[in-house]
Amino acid sequence: MSRAVLGIIGGSGVYDLPGLADLREEAVGTPWGDPSDVLRFGRIGETSIVFLPRHGRGHRLSPSDINYRANIDAMKRAGVTDLVSLSACGSFKPDLQPGLFVLVDQFVDRTHRRESSFFGAGCVAHVSMAHPVGPGLVARLAAAAEKESVACRRGGTYVCMEGPQFSSYAESNTYRHLGYDVIGMTAMPEAKLAREAEITYATLAMVTDFDCWHPEHDAVDVADVIKVMHRNTEKARRVVARLAADFPREREDCPAGSHKALDTAIMTAPSARDPALLAKLDAVAGRVLGH
Numbered sequence: 097m098s099r100a101v102l103g104i105i106g107g108s109g110v111y112d113l114p115g116l117a118d119l120r121e122e123a124v125g126t127p128w129g130d131p132s133d134v135l136r137f138g139r140i141g142e143t144s145i146v147f148l149p150r151h152g153r154g155h156r157l158s159p160s161d162i163n164y165r166a167n168i169d170a171m172k173r174a175g176v177t178d179l180v181s182l183s184a185c186g187s188f189k190p191d192l193q194p195g196l197f198v199l200v201d202q203f204v205d206r207t208h209r210r211e212s213s214f215f216g217a218g219c220v221a222h223v224s225m226a227h228p229v230g231p232g233l234v235a236r237l238a239a240a241a242e243k244e245s246v247a248c249r250r251g252g253t254y255v256c257m258e259g260p261q262f263s264s265y266a267e268s269n270t271y272r273h274l275g276y277d278v279i280g281m282t283a284m285p286e287a288k289l290a291r292e293a294e295i296t297y298a299t300l301a302m303v304t305d306f307d308c309w310h311p312e313h314d315a316v317d318v319a320d321v322i323k324v325m326h327r328n329t330e331k332a333r334r335v336v337a338r339l340a341a342d343f344p345r346e347r348e349d350c351p352a353g354s355h356k357a358l359d360t361a362i363m364t365a366p367s368a369r370d371p372a373l374l375a376k377l378d379a380v381a382g383r384v385l386g387h
């Protein structure tokens with residue numbers, strides 16, 4: 097058993113987490129480069145919290161320029177066991193309206209210019225992404241939203257596009273006809289890297305717009321997203337505060353296997369492993385590599 101530490105990654109419009117007790121900031125370096133910002137450490141009740149704004153304070157980083165590996169590695173170094181990702185998203189369903197929160201349970205990765213694995217030449221690993229979010233963490237988020245009377249839908253598929261431009265009408269309709277629920281630009285490779293790092297992950301997707309497919313709504317622009325996020329941010333913070341207040345002291349085993357994702361994932365024979373890559377994997381894979 098290990099002590100539970102709750103990580104929060106803030107997305108568009110969520111650049112801080114007010115109300116953390118014992119707040120301190122630390123620039124955490126990683127072998128993969130610098131995370132998007134300093135990590136903010138604190139506590140809500142007895143639960144340790146680590147907060148990171150994924151685009152950096154002031155929203156300096158575009159989705160394609162975020163160093164997702166550094167962000168997840170830094171969270172791992174900070175001891176994070178469970179990670180909640182807050183994300184603005186567009187909706188493909190008439191009943192998933194702006195203002196609604198969606199606890200997505202599947203992702204489709206359409207990104208193409210991001211580093212999406214800690215592993216590679218010299219240490220090859222294949223983790224399962226069949227069930228990318230932690231069901232226990234999702235259940236806790238759903239309970240927190242309910243207690244805070246924040247409207248929240250459980251389940252849904254988030255398609256992650258490269259961006260930074262929003263989708264064309266043809267793309268939007270294609271995703272809609274494929275049955276996807278929401279669209280954003282950041283959950284991938286974040287969720288994949290969290291799984292490789294054996295961190296339990298969940299996305300709280302906050303609907304801000306109908307992208308550009310809806311005949312009764314204008315095509316999304318940044319002003320729409322900001323307007324809705326101004327209303328969403330306070331709700332998201334309340335859900336996080338409630339989640340933290342009710343969080344267990346010890347890390348719970350994840351039914352999706354996040355806590356032991358690397359048990360059977362590494363293919364490369366010990367004798368064929370690259371010492372330089374193994375050194376970089378000290379935090380992410382230290383449990384199985386014996387660092």
Ligand SMILES: CSC[C@H]1O[C@H](OP(=O)(O)O)[C@H](O)[C@@H]1O
Binds near residue numbers: 107259
């Ligand atoms: C400002 S609209 C597009 C932007 O918003 C979402 O960011 P995040 O997931 O970090 O909340 C979307 O993925 C885009 O990065």
Ligand SMILES: Nc1ncnc2[nH]cnc12
Binds near residue numbers: 186
């Ligand atoms: N329609 C949309 N497409 C991609 N990312 C988004 N973030 C918020 N709304 C979005």
